[in-house]
Amino acid sequence: MxxxxxxxxxxxxxxxxxxxxxxxxxxxxxxxxxxxxxxxxxxxxxxxxxxxxxxxxxxxxxxxxxxxxxxxxxxxxxxxxxxxxxxxxxxxxxxxxxxxxxxxxxxATIPDKIGALTGYSISSVVIFGVIRHIVNYIKLKQSAQQLRIESQQAELNYLKSQTNPHFLFNTLNNIYSLARDKSDLAPESILRLSKILRYMLYETSSPYTAIEQDLKIIDDYIALEKLRYDDTLRINFNHDLEDRKQGLPPLLLIPLVENAFKHGVSETRDQPFVDIRLEVKNRILLFTVKNSTGEPAAGNAVKENIGLSNLRRQLQLLYTDYSLEVQPGDFIFIASLRINLASHV
Structure with a gap:
């Protein structure tokens, strides 16, 4: 060293x-x-x-x-x-x-020569010192920037390490309930789970993936959740994408979908529903998830779970222009996400 x-x-x-x-x-x-x-x-x-x-x-x-x-x-x-x-x-x-x-x-006399050389040497010390200080300052800023990037990447990896197992655990719970009831839908749910696992193992290591890949995972997750409910559950998933190849951090949107089922639909007795809308135009992403809840607004205080809190922190690390709002209402919960995809750090 x-x-x-x-x-x-x-x-x-x-x-x-x-x-x-x-x-x-x-x-x-x-x-x-x-x-x-x-x-x-x-x-x-x-x-x-x-x-x-x-x-x-x-x-x-x-x-x-x-x-x-x-x-x-x-x-x-x-x-x-x-x-x-x-x-x-x-x-x-x-x-x-x-x-x-x-x-x-x-x-020139000897004292004149010594005086001229001394002035010359002092000027060299000043020039060398100033340039050396500037170069070291630039290197220090670059090192600090690199350290900040590495620190943020480590934190993002940590957040993913929390979110991914949390998401997987909830999905396994769904399959467990089907297996316990000896449902004929259990094999189909395992097949869909394998697709999700394959995506989590081989696609989420990259910083960004095509948004259409995340759409497939959301579709598989919704299909898994539908297996647990009867025909009373109403699910709408609409999307309008200007570019399906637009880059997006993998599994960034899934916490809002997961939250709608685990903390909304599962607690709704009458007419459960989930409405999901995704739109990407001019590199502006708008993602809205509406779901039914089991309580009126007065008793539906917003308490962010690990999925929402991790999502909020990931957005802080990844983008400079974004907003994440949650709005509890009477037997309804709305989560709205807006991201300027061009503002990624």
Whole structure:
């Protein structure tokens, strides 16, 4: 891990050093200074020294400074003052001795040279420091964004892990009641359950699926529920889809349908009904579920179960433009869902 971190630090300086070199060379061209080839070589020689010094300063020395080691930290700062002044001048003279650095101003005194080099080194520290801070800030924001996405995905998976078994448990209860009564409809219910299980195992792992796939699961679930009731149960399921291939998180709509049966129709004695309407136009999804209840509005306080509460949280994580409203009435319950499918996160 340390080696990988060091490689990332080197990558920053691999492009930062050439940028700093080009800035100084272009600055000399703009100012109209002569001796361009020799000046470019001089800049390259000086930048090599400053790059090594700045790398050591920002990546090793500054992070190690602390008030607890005040004396040591003070000595380190004094060392860098020498490195960026007299040390820099010694590096320049070494270049002159090796015939790498060309003296372009023969009238400058040694104090003038040291002063000019010190100013040059300070400007490099400022430029390196500012750019390094900006790059690290951008990386930190990207890491925070990635962490937020991973956290949200983990929460979505957790919500699905709660909702899917809850939905499956209720479906198995329906089949159990048929099997207990030795109903001839039990084999058909098991076949429909197998379709639902196949969908839950192989299709719900993807973030989105075609909305027509969810429609098939809703149809199978409704058919399973109808097996438990006689002809007095009235069910209407209408849909108007502009694009049946429109992407939708799998099993997002099923909690509202399940809620209509488990907490509505199952508690209704007279004329039970479920009306379901799904419409998708211009990427706006409207899903309305109306069902009968066993109580009047006064005694029908809204208490969200695990299916509705999980659905509400999933919507918060998946979309920025949506609304989920539940309206209890006299022996009727209405759940309305609106989603701008283009507002997915």
């Amino acid at each position: 340390k080696r990988l971190s060091g490689i990332k630090k080197y990558k920053l300086y691999l492009w930062l050093v050439p940028v700093f070199f080009l800035l100084n060379v272009l600055g000399a061209v703009v100012q109209g200074k002569g001796g361009f080839p020799a000046r470019a070589v001089n800049e390259a020689w000086l930048v090599c020294y400053l790059s090594a010094a700045n790398y050591r300063l920002f990546e090793h020395s500054l992070p190690a400074l602390s008030w607890k080691r005040f004396f040591r930290s003070f000595l380190v700062l004094l060392l860098y003052i020498f490195i960026y002044s007299l040390g820099f001048y010694c590096w320049r003279e070494l270049g002159v001795t090796l015939h790498i650095f060309t003296v372009l101003n023969h009238t």
